[in-house]
Amino acid sequence: MDETTKQKLLDVMKSKLNRQLLYYLDVCAKCGACKDACHIYRATGKAELVPSHRADLLRRLYRRHFTSAGRVFPSLYEATDLSDQLLDEMYQAAFTCTGCRRCMVYCPFGIDLTWVIGVEKAMLSAVGKVPEELNMLADAAIEKGNSIDLYREIMQDQIRSLEPELRELTGMPDATIPMGKKGARVLYVALAGTGSILPPAVIFNLAGEDWTLSEFEAANYGYFLGDTARAARIAERIVNEAKELGVEEVVLTECGHAYRVMKHLDEVWSKQKFPFKVLSVFEPWARYLKEGRVKVLRPIAEPATYHDPCQLGRNGGIYEEPREVVKAICTDFRDMTPNREKNWCCGGGGGLVAQTDLEEFRADTGLVKAEQVRATGARIAATPCENCRLQLALLNERYHLGVEVVAVTDLLVRAVAPGALRKPEQEPRETAREQEASA
Amino acid sequence: MSDEFKVDLKLDLKGLACPLPVVRVSKAIKDIPLGGVIEAVATDPGALADFPAWAKTSGNEILKTERSGAELKFYIKRVK
Numbered sequence: 001m002d003e004t005t006k007q008k009l010l011d012v013m014k015s016k017l018n019r020q021l022l023y024y025l026d027v028c029a030k031c032g033a034c035k036d037a038c039h040i041y042r043a044t045g046k047a048e049l050v051p052s053h054r055a056d057l058l059r060r061l062y063r064r065h066f067t068s069a070g071r072v073f074p075s076l077y078e079a080t081d082l083s084d085q086l087l088d089e090m091y092q093a094a095f096t097c098t099g100c101r102r103c104m105v106y107c108p109f110g111i112d113l114t115w116v117i118g119v120e121k122a123m124l125s126a127v128g129k130v131p132e133e134l135n136m137l138a139d140a141a142i143e144k145g146n147s148i149d150l151y152r153e154i155m156q157d158q159i160r161s162l163e164p165e166l167r168e169l170t171g172m173p174d175a176t177i178p179m180g181k182k183g184a185r186v187l188y189v190a191l192a193g194t195g196s197i198l199p200p201a202v203i204f205n206l207a208g209e210d211w212t213l214s215e216f217e218a219a220n221y222g223y224f225l226g227d228t229a230r231a232a233r234i235a236e237r238i239v240n241e242a243k244e245l246g247v248e249e250v251v252l253t254e255c256g257h258a259y260r261v262m263k264h265l266d267e268v269w270s271k272q273k274f275p276f277k278v279l280s281v282f283e284p285w286a287r288y289l290k291e292g293r294v295k296v297l298r299p300i301a302e303p304a305t306y307h308d309p310c311q312l313g314r315n316g317g318i319y320e321e322p323r324e325v326v327k328a329i330c331t332d333f334r335d336m337t338p339n340r341e342k343n344w345c346c347g348g349g350g351g352l353v354a355q356t357d358l359e360e361f362r363a364d365t366g367l368v369k370a371e372q373v374r375a376t377g378a379r380i381a382a383t384p385c386e387n388c389r390l391q392l393a394l395l396n397e398r399y400h401l402g403v404e405v406v407a408v409t410d411l412l413v414r415a416v417a418p419g420a421l422r423k424p425e426q427e428p429r430e431t432a433r434e435q436e437a438s439a
Numbered sequence: 440m441s442d443e444f445k446v447d448l449k450l451d452l453k454g455l456a457c458p459l460p461v462v463r464v465s466k467a468i469k470d471i472p473l474g475g476v477i478e479a480v481a482t483d484p485g486a487l488a489d490f491p492a493w494a495k496t497s498g499n500e501i502l503k504t505e506r507s508g509a510e511l512k513f514y515i516k517r518v519k
Contacts, residue, residue, distance in 0.1 A: 155488055161509055
């Protein structure tokens with residue numbers, strides 16, 4: 001490793017050494033509680049994949065370069081110098097962790113190991129040692145923000161082509177998908193696909209909401225890289241749009257990390273207080289159902305379960321609203337055990353589904369989640385996060401679970417959209433895994 | 440296939456969930472020779488801005504975009 005690279009890595013590390021990180025690096029007793037909480041260690045039994053070991057790589061560096069004892073007696077204090085080998089280990093440790101934070105729930109000292117791993121990611125990002133796919137997606141998202149003026153009209157035209165289907169589903173001849181509507185109450189931020197635009201548009205129209213669709217997708221690949229500067233630039237596109245339109249609420253689609261970034265992180269990164277509220281899409285959905293603004297026309301009788309995405313639930317605090325929605329439309333709801341903050345990660349988070357070479361790893365490490373789903377006896381597995389759906393679809397195929405993996409809003413549309421009732425047999429949506437296989 | 444370009448690889452990206460369309464193209468472009476062309480069909484409205492943004496940052500070139508109803512067809516030339 002050359003001196004410039006070494007110095008760059010140490011500079012980033014130094015900039016991240018706040019009180020919180022120092023506490024995490026100092027107090028870990030290596031008790032092993034985190035290993036039993038980690039779905040990856042449970043499935044693989046590999047010591048290098050124990051959460052505390054992933055963080056220990058940074059701890060050894062900290063001791064070697066930032067403590068007197070580690071500088072003078074490195075071998076006595078488990079201190080290690082920076083090297084290419086250590087950087088390779090750090091890459092494996094950082095980018096095979098889903099960032100689910102289940103280990104933190106079980107840690108007696110409350111150590112947020114994903115915070116430590118986030119610092120490792122930031123260091124790796126600074127020297128360009130990051131997964132190619134995540135890097136590419138982050139750069140493309142920033143470029144899209146820079147050049148949106150070139151594509152605005154043609155994109156709006158394409159969105160309008162969805163409106164005939166929207167009108168059929170809602171039974172409302174004037175149903176629309178507005179974009180760029182100044183003074184709208186709600187800015188809805190979808191993902192790139194039609195699947196996260198059309199079903200929410202059905203619900204917003206049925207509820208009579210004053211809304212407008214964002215020009216940008218909610219996903220933030222800068223966040224997965226641990227690169228807070230790039231993550232903030234990606235989020236900035238939505239923040240600026242919301243300010244220009246003067247909306248009261250920014251409603252994030254069914255995406256765990258996107259909600260967490262906007263709700264809990266970006267105000268800190270961008271050092272500002274947003275002049276709007278940030279909500280998960282389940283908050284308005286649950287409210288509309290309670291207020292009778294959308295009505296359940298056809299309850300779903302098949303046994304259904306709900307998977308808490310780690311970023312939305314444990315890390316975002318949204319547990320009850322999506323359950324309220326599923327319980328309102330499914331007559332046989334079966335919660336998984338454990339659930340909410342102790343729910344098992346499915347194995348697809350942290351940007352792992354975008355790394356195509358990790359598919360086998362994901363299938364293996366999702367075993368505990370597959371067992372959880374099977375134990376419910378459910379035929380429908382509803383979950384909000386698109387990463388979770390891709391992963392659950394993979395597990396469905398690998399472990400023959402026999403469930404339909406579906407977005408909560410898709411399920412809601414089936415139960416409340418008048419147009420959905422006109423079809424005698426509701427065709428299940430093609431799962432993401434099937435989509436991938438046929439691509 | 441377009442009459443204007445010799446297509447080396449066709450990709451059906453219709454209905455794919457985020458972020459697979461761009462990831463697929465990004466992977467597949469390494470399987471064709473420099474100067475080769477991918478024909479990619481997508482249905483996501485966002486692809487209209489996503490693909491040009493990816494092409495610009497990756498140093499490749501969108502030769503042409505065709506729209507037919509909900510379907511979007513991109514002809515992408517491998518430059519790098």
